[in-house]
Amino acid sequence: MNWKFEPSILIPMVDLKQLLEQNFPFPGFRGEQEAILRKVWANEDLLALMPTGMGKSLCFQFPAKIRDGLVVVISPLIALMQDQVFKAQELGISATFLSSTLTRDERELRQSRLAKGEYKLLYVTPERFRKPEFLSAIKDRLIQLLAVDEAHCISQWGHDFRPDYSRLGEFRAILGNPPTLALTATATPEVQKDILQNLKMAEAEIISAGIERPNLGLSVHDVYGLDEKIRAIVGLRHQHPGTAIIYCSLIQTLKKISSSLHRMGVEHLVYHGDLSPQDRKRNQKKFISDEAPLMIATPAFGLGIDKNNVRLLVHTEMPNAIESYFQEVGRAGRDGKESFCHLFYDQDDVTIQMEFLKWSHPEPEFIRKVYQLIEEKRMQVDQDGFDFLREQMNFKNRRDFRVEAAVSILERWGCLEKSDDPFPFACVHEPTDEQFKAENGAEILKAQNTKLLKMVQWCTQDAECRLNRIYHYFGHNHETPCGKCDYCLSAGQ
Template structure:
C-alpha cells in the first residue's frame, strides 16, 4: 500500500478532501484549521478570497457526526454553495426567504430527520425561536459563521442581524464555532471576537496576498474609453465586474459598454426591480463571459470563481472595500486583474458624502483615515501590493513584480514650485473653488467664470502654462492626497489650504510629486502576463486553445441542462488541467485537481470524449 493511501486511511479529513472534493492535499493553514475544528475547537479564520475558506468548515462537517449549520448573509451565495456541494454528492440545503413554505417545510423535515450534512441559513432565520428549537432537537456538529466582518460596525458590510449570533455561544456551548472572513483590520477582528463571544477561539491569519491578481491604477482621463481599451486588450472574452458609484452611472456604463463591445453587459443596483436584479445576477453566474456593471450592492454573495477582472470607474470607500471587491476576481487562482481609474473628483465626492452623512463623529474620523489610506494607495510610487498588504499588517519583503508600479517604476520629481503655485491659486481665489477653476486660472484660460470673479487680474493668472490641464489635475490630486489641500464641504467642493500647507507656501517644506505616465505608454497587461509565463489560457497553443473552448462549451451545455452555474461542474482551473494533461481514461481523469469520485461518475465520459476527439485531430 502506498504511503499516500495509508495516510488517507489514517486521516479522515484528507480522505474526505481527496474522495469528495478531488484535491490531493490541503493548502496553507487549512490542515491545521480543519484538525482544530474536528477536535471541537472554536476558530477565527482570516483567509483571502480564493484561499479555500469554505473547505475549512465543509471538510469538518463531513468528518464530524451530525449536521453543520452555515450562516451566510446572501441568498445567491447559499444557492451557489449548495449547488456545488450537491454536485459532489453531499447532502446540503439552504433555508431562506427564496423558498416557499412547502420548500422550507421540506428542508426542516430533512433537518429533523438528520438527513443533511450541511444547511445554509440566513442570520435572521437562525436566531428565531422556532429554528433554535429545531436545532436543539438535532445533532449539530458545528456552526460556521461566514463573512464574519458583517458583525462589526467598523467593517465595510455591517449587518445588524449578525449581532444576534452571540446567542449560539449560550444555547450551544459544546458545539464548535468557526467564524470566517477575507477582510478585517485590527478593529474589525476585535469586534468579531467580542460580539461573537470567541475570546477563547484559536485565531488563524493567512497571508492577505492574492498573487494571481495584477493591480493597476490609472489616472482618470476618459474613463469609459479607458475601460473599453482595457477590456478589449486584456479580457476580450472574460467575465468581469465593473463598479460605479451611482445607479445612473451603472446603467449608462452598461448600455454604452454593451453597444461598444457587442457583448452581454448587465446592470445591477438596488434600484432595479427585484426580479430583474435577480435575473441579471443569474445570467452572470450561469453565463460565460458576461460583464456586470454594478454598485457595491453587487458581489458579496457571488461565488463565481472565473471572474477574470474587476474594474472600478470610481473609488471605493476604503482599502477594505477595495480588497473585498477586487477579491472577487480570480477566485480559482488563475491570473486576474484589478483595474481602477482615479481622479481628484473621486476624492472630493467621497469626502463630501462622508461629511454629509449622519454617522457619529467617531465613525467619521475612522472613515476619513480609511479614505486617506486608499488615496495613499492610489498615489503610491512603490509596489502597490506592498502598500496594500502593509495596510493589513503584513510585510512583503520584495516588490511583487505583478502591479503597474512594478512593471514600470514611477518617476518622482521635486514639485515644490508647482505646489506653491497651486496652493497660491487656491488661496488668492478665496479657497472656495474646485480644481477645474483653479487650473483655468493657472493656465491663463479667460473663461466666463474666471472673468466673472475677476480672477484674470490675480498674480497667479497664467503662471502655470508649463503644464497641461491633465498634468495640473495630477498635481491637485496629489496635494489633496498628501493633506495640503482639503475639500470645503460648505462651498460645494471648493479646495482650501490646510495648516500644513503654510510651510510649503513660505518655502520651508519641499514637495515631491509622482509623474503620471503619458496615455498609451503602459504595456499591455497581457504582455506582462505572458512574461510571467503564468500558464493562463491566453498563453495556450492554437490547438490547446481549441480544446479549452470545446471543454468550456461542453461544461456550459451540461450546466444549462441542470440549471446550475458552469463552475459548479468544474472550475476553469480544472478545465485547464484537462487541457494540459489530456487524460485518456477515467483513472487519469480522476487524478486531476477538483475531480472527486462523484464527478468522475457523472462527467468523466462527457469530458473524456471531448479530449479524445481533439487529441485525435
Template sequence: MPDAIGALPPDPAEVLRRVFGHTGFRGQQEAVIRHVASGGSGLVLMPTGGGKSLCYQVPALCRPGLGVVVSPLIALMEDQVAALRQQGVAAGALHSELPEEERRAVRRALRQGELKLLYVSPERLTLNGTLDDLARQEIALFAVDEAHCVSQWGHHFRPEYRDLGVLAERFPRVPRLALTATADPRTVEDIRRQLGLADDPVFRASFDRPNIRIAAQAKEQERAQLRAFIAAASDGSGAGIVYCGTRARTEQTAAWLRAEGYDALAFHAGLSPEAKREAHRRFARGDAVVMAATIAFGMGIDRPDVRWVAHTDLPRSPESWYQEIGRAGRDGLPAHALLLYGAQDIVRARHWIERSAAPPEQKRIERARLEAMVAIAEAAACRRKLLLRCFGEDQPAENCGNCDVCLAPPRVFDGTVAAQKLLSAVLRTGRRFGLGHIVDVLRGRLTDKVAQLGHDTLPTFGVGKDLSDAAWRGVARQLVARGALDLDEHGGLVPTEAARPILRGEATVTLREDVLAPRAPARLARPVREAPDAAALLTPGAGAPLYAALRAWRRSEAQAQGVPAYVVALDRTLAEIAARRPRTLDELAEVPGIGRSRVERYGKAILAILEGADPPEEAGRRVPDAPPLPR
C-alpha cells in the first residue's frame, strides 16, 4: 500500500487533507497543531467530539520521529490505532491486555523505527524498558490524553498518571501536549504543574455542545420517565447509554429494558473481563444496543452515533456529568441527555463526602462540586449556562434554546409558607418519619399509622390539602437541595440548622413547580432491532437509498475486518458521498473525511455502489500494517 503522505512537505493543512480527508481545521485546532508542529508544548481544553485527537496526530505526522500518545483507555487505543491504519499511518499500541505475540511485534517495530504513532498506557510508558527504548528513538512529541487523570482534583484521578512528570525530565526538548475535555480551573492548574507545563500556553475551546438537548427531571416514576425519554430521543431504537449509580441497578435496568424489547446489556467493573470485552465489542462495532452501565463504561468511547445518554442517579460533579453526556452526538447530529434525580441521591452523595477519608480541603472541593451539580439539576433558568460556568466559561446573555428549561420555562412561586408547613410537620411528628407519612399528615389522611400515633391531632394535620402528593415531594426535594432538610440512615426527614430562619420567617423560599413528563406506553409495540438513520437527516429524497446502501456495505466491511463501523467511514462521510455522488476516484477524494488511503482501499467499491452495481467482494477487506513514514 502506498505511503499515505509520500513526499508531502510537512504542512499541517495538507496532512489534514491528504491523510484525514478534511478540508479545514475547526476552532482552536489549527493554532494548537501549528504550535506543536513548530516544537511548542501546551494544554488543550476541548469538548468531547471537538477533534482533540487531530491536535496531536497531525503534528506527529508533520514532525520527524515517533509520536507517543499516553492514554488510560485500552478500547480507545485500539480504536484509534485501527482508524490510523485505515488512513495509511503506521501505528501501534502497548497495554496490559495485549497478547504476548502482538506485544513483541510492536516492540520490534518500535526498536526498528517502523512506527509513526505509538499509543501506550501510563503504567507501560513509565517502565524503564519502555523509556529506554524511547530514549533511543527520535521523538516527535508526547501527547497525554485524558489529562485530568493527572490531577488529584480531577474527577477520574489515576495515581499512575502522577509519574508522567518524568517526561519533562528525560525528554526536555520534546514537545508535550496535555489534552482533556473536562477540567475546572483548579484542575487545569494542577495538570500544568504536574506535567511541567506551567510556562506553556493553554488552548481553550468552548465546552458547549449545542447539538445535545439537556434535561433534568425529579424521579417520580423512573421507568416510565426513562421509557418516554428513550422513545422521544431515539424513536424507540438506536444506541444509547443509561448510567446507574450501582452495579445492581445496571443489571436491573438492563433486564427491564430487554423485557421492553431493547437489546440491552449491563456493564460494570464487577463483570468478568470476557463479559466486559464482549459488551464493549458489540457497542463499538455499531450494534443498536443500549448499555446500562456504571461510570466504568464510556471514557474514551469513540462511537460517534450514540443518540442519547440518561442518568438514573445524580452525578457527583458537573465535570462527571458533562463527560458522560458528551458521549452522545459526537457526530454533531441532534442528541439528547436526561438526568433523573431525587432527594435520596443528594443526601447520599453529601453523606458519602462527609464519611470519606479525604482530607478537609478535598472534602471542601467535592462539596462545592456536588452543590454545583444540585444547582444544575434544580435550575429554573438555562441549565447550559450553569453547566458551562463550572468550566469558567462566560456565556452570552441569551439562553441556549436547547435545554428543557429554555424550551419550557418552569413556573416559580413563593414557597415560603409551603416550606414552613412541611418543616413544622417534620418537627411536630418527632423528626423520624419518612416523606410518605409526612405527606399523609399534611394532606389530612387518617391512615392507621396516623391514627395510631395520634398525628391527626397535630396542628399540621390537613394544612396541606391545597398541594398534591407530587407537589409536596417536590417541596421536600427542593428543601433537601437547599440544605434545610436531611435524611437519617432510615430515611426519616430531619431539619437542619438552615431550616431555622425559614420557620422564623426570616428567609423566603422560592420553589420551582415541577411538571411531570408524559408517560410512554408500558411496552413497545415490537422489539427494537435496528438503529435509526440519524445521518439520513443529511440525505433527503433520492440520497437516502444510496446512503442506506453505503451503510450496508460499511457494516459488511467492518465485520470482515473486525473493526467498528465508524473506523471504516463515519455516517457524515457516507451521507456526503450519497449527496455528492462522485463519479471518479479524484472526485471521491474531495469528500470530507475520506482521505487518499481510503480512496485507494475502498474507492472502487464505493463507486460501484453509486453506479448501482455490486461492489468488488474483497475490496478493502485486508488492512495491512502501514509502511513507515519518512523520518
C-alpha cells in the first residue's frame, strides 16, 4: 500500500509569531522553536536537537492546529500518550492516540474517526505501522507532517534502541515521504547520522537548540551501601529545601529509602511501577501543585512533568548511559536558576546495571519458552501470572526480570496482544526467526555495555570539568569550565 504526499498550498512569508499569539496562550517562541517551525512551514525535512523542557511539543502542535492535514507523531512513550493528547486538546487541537493499551472496540472507533478526518494530531508507536487496519485508516488522509519523537531510538548505537524505529524509513515511504521532523534531546554525532540515514533524509538540515545547562552543578559522591546513601539524602535535603527529585533504579531500593525517611519524619511523595495508576497520578499532581515537594521515584518520573523549579536532583544509583543521565538531570533547573545534581557512585551498582542490560535481552530460546508457557499453560498463567512464569523458568535471582522483558518483546512483535484475561496478554502467533534476526540482541547488548562503560568512566574521572566532558561526548566543543561541578570546585576553577 503506497500513496503520495501532496503539500497543501502555503501562504508565503507567513507571520509565525502572529499565528502563535492568535492560536496559543504563549507570549512568544522559546529557543529554536521559530527556526524549526519555519522549516516545517516550508515542508523541509529536519532533525532538531532540543534539550529537555525546551517545548518540542509545540513544533508539531502548531501545524496540527493551524494547517490542513494530519500530523502523525511517532513516539515510544505509551505511558505519556494520554497526557500528551489531553494537553493538545486543551489547546483546541483534535487529537488522539492509538496504542496496545486500548481495547479493540476503542481502537476500531478511533481508526474509524481517523479515516473520516476527525483528528488533526495522532500519536502512535512505530509498531502500529505493522497493522493493515491502521494503514487503511490513514491511507486517504493528507499527512502534512510526520514527527518522530525520541528519534535516537532509531539507532542501535543509541541508549534506547527500538527495532521498529529502524523501519521508520520504510514506513515513511509508505506514507509517500511526507515532510519529516525528527526530534531528540540526546544524540551523539554518530546517532545523528544514523537517524538521518534510517529516515532516508541524509541531506536534511540539523538544528541544535544547544545542550548547554550552565545553571546545573553536577557532583559525584563515592558511597558504599544504602545507609550511606540515606544519610547523604537527608544532608542534601537540609541544604536544598526546595523542590527535589530522588531517583532510584530499583523499586526495592526506593521502598527502603522511603521507609527510612518516614521514620525520620522527612515528608515525601513516591512514584514507581508497583503503585496503582490512580496513586501514581495523585502523587504526580501533588508534586506539580505543592510548593517544595520531595519526590522519590524511578527514572520514568519526570517525562512530561511541567515543573520548572526543581532545585535538587539525586541519582541514588548510576544510570546506564550518559544520554540517560543528562536527560534526567535536564529535569532540574528548567527556570534557568541554579540547581544541584548529585550522583551516588557505588561499585555494586555497576554490577546491577550490567545485570539490567543482560536481562533486557533474553536469549531467543528463553523468549520462545515464555510464549509456549503462555499458550500451553493458560490456566496456570491466568491464576498466578508472572510468578508462575518465573517459577517455570527456574529463577535464582530475585532481580532477574527476563520474563517481563520477554513478554514486552513478544507484545512489541505482535506475538502477544492486550486482553481482558487475568493475565492481560493473549497469544497471537509464535515468534519467527525473522523477528529474532531483526532484534539483533547480541549487537545491541554490546553497544549498550559500551555506553555503560562510558558512564562509569565519567563517574570515576578526576581530570576534567564534568559538564564539559558531557558536552564533548555529544560532539560539542566547550573549553570553559562550568565552575559548579565537584571537579571545578575542588580545582578552584
